[in-house]
Amino acid sequence: MKMWAGRFSEQNAKEVDIFNNSLHFDKVLYKYDILGSIAHVKMLSKQNIISKDDEEKLVKSLNDLMKDIDEGKVTFDEEYEDIHMAVESILTDRIGDSAKRIHTCRSRNDQVALDMKMYVKAEIKEVISLIKNLLYTLLEIAKDNTKTIMPGYTHMQRAQTVTFAHHLCAYSEMFRRDVDRLKDTYKRTNVMPLGAGALACSTFDIDRDYVAELLDFDNITLNSLDTVSDRDYVIELLNDLAIIMMHLSRFSEEIIYWASDEFKFIVVSDKYSTGSSMMPQKKNPDVAELIRGKTGRVYGNLMAMLTVMKGIPLAYNKDMQEDKEATFDSVNTVKQCISIFTGMISTITVNEDVLKEACVNSFMNATDVAEYLVKKGCPFRDAHFIVGNLVGKCVNEDKFLQDLTLSEFKEQSGLFEDDIYEVLHVTTGMNKKNMTASPKEEIVKRYIDEILDEIK
Incomplete structure (x- = not known):
């Protein structure tokens, strides 16, 4: 008989029992349900609502039950309906009437809110730890690549020279924001709900x-x-996790094309690649592709929860049972993706010569040439036009700016002198950028040291 069956004259239809049952997924919360019950029992005893003898029996039995579940000695019967009923029913079987007092002053409505908040708090801490490990890994790779130049892109077109370290540090900033968001969510989750009862204390x-x-x-x-x-705290967490996956997906996209024969910027380790069942030559970046693909599911869980909550009147409604599967799935997916991405990125080989060649054989020094003219008194818009003409000339003649003679430069502006060739060097412009956030080696090194200290 169900614990709430007193008012009913008929048993539920079997399909209703199956449809209503959440134990097959909410049993994940058993530890938090038991810890919350222990705290509740101690409070009931402190307030003389239950006896000290009942408190001692209940606390011991709850701790024993948690140990038994941890050790795989408990099989949950689906007739229990949910984890809350399961715990209470097992306790009742073990110690009798004392267990029937455990639900005094509480409802499953505030009980499940407590369980979910405790779960979310614990998982936030774990995800933050995984992100910090990823950050550490990225920054250690960056330390070895502060001199490794590469093209920086806009619109997927080569734009200006940066370093591989600077590029990795861009993702470091994304993941640092992810940590900040999770901490904010933790703050709003860390408010205790038990005691609200069903809806009115x-x-x-x-x-x-x-x-x-x-x-x-x-x-x-x-x-x-x-x-x-x-x-809200569940939706916030799902949002945080969706943004983390967006960052991982962006990074995975770059890993995929960097590792292609068209780019050859990096080599992904065989440990994190797969092959083709038909084409013997293939080495596929399946790990990165799967992370990119799983992002959609995490997005879907966020949208599902927003949709579940959008039309619910106060107070509790059974719709809210749908929060768990979405949350558990997103948490597990994100933790797995962060962990395997960290392993994958830690084993890449950076093809420094290929990256350098991509910088040399390009027009990424064009902006530096325009700024050279501006420093000699030319208005920027005029300098932009002059350098644009020079680039057009080079494109037509199949050469680059550094291939032009001084006379060819002077045809466009008398401001050009011999010192233009120093400006044209692939790293000159980058190394003159002394402001915070620039790709200059010293700036990037300082950033790496600061963030490594931050995440210790």
Whole structure:
């Protein structure tokens, strides 16, 4: 018999039981459900709502149950409906009437909110740890490549010279923002919901602050209706995870084309590549492609949760059970993707000669030439036009700016002198950029050192 069956004269149809059951996925929350119940029991005893003897029996039995589940000694019966009913039913079988007191002053509505918040807090910490490991890996690679020049792109066209280190540090900035977002979400998640009851609290004199202290929450929620119907923290987490996947997907896209025969900028290790069942020569970047593909599923989970919540009136509604599968899937997917991406990027080989050649045989020094003219008094728009004419001439004659004679430069402007050839060198312009955020070697090295210190 179901614990809530007193009001009912008929049993649920079998298909309703199956449709309503969430135990097959929410059993992931067992640890948080048990820890939350232990704190709740201690509070009930402190407030003289249950006896000290009941507290001791319940706390011991709850700890024993958690140990048994950890060790795989418990099989959850699907008739339990959800993890909350499962824990209470098993306790009742083990210790009898004391277990029937455990649900005093609480509802599954505030109980599941507590479980989910505890789960989200724990997973945020784990994802942050994985991102920091990825950051460390990127910065260590960057340290070895502060002199490795490469094309910087806009519109997928070669634009200006940067370094491989500078390019990696751009992703470092993305992942640092991801950490900041997760920390912000943690702050708003770290508000204890238990005590709101089904929607309007309890007539018992409970101590919610004591429960919050036991469970390491900073504060307690302030409105019972909002408490049981709030899933903003879940949506925030799903949003954070979607943005992380977007960053990983962008990076994976670059790994894919950098490793192609058309670019040959890097070589991906065999450990993180696969082959073709038909074409013997193939070496495919399947890890990067799968990360790129899994991004869509994480996006979908965010959209699913936003859609679930958009029309729900206060307070709790069963629709909100849909938060769990989406959240569990996104968390597991993102953790796996961060971990395997970190392994993949740590084993790449950078083809420095290919990257340098791509910089030399290009017009990426054109902006430096325009700024050379500006420094000699030419208005920038005029300098832009002059250098554009020079590039057009080079394109027509199948050569680059550094191939032009001084007389050819002077045909476009008398401001050109012999010192133009120093400007045309592939690294000259880059190394004159002394401002924060530039690709200059010293600036990038300082950035790497600062961020490595930050993530320790």
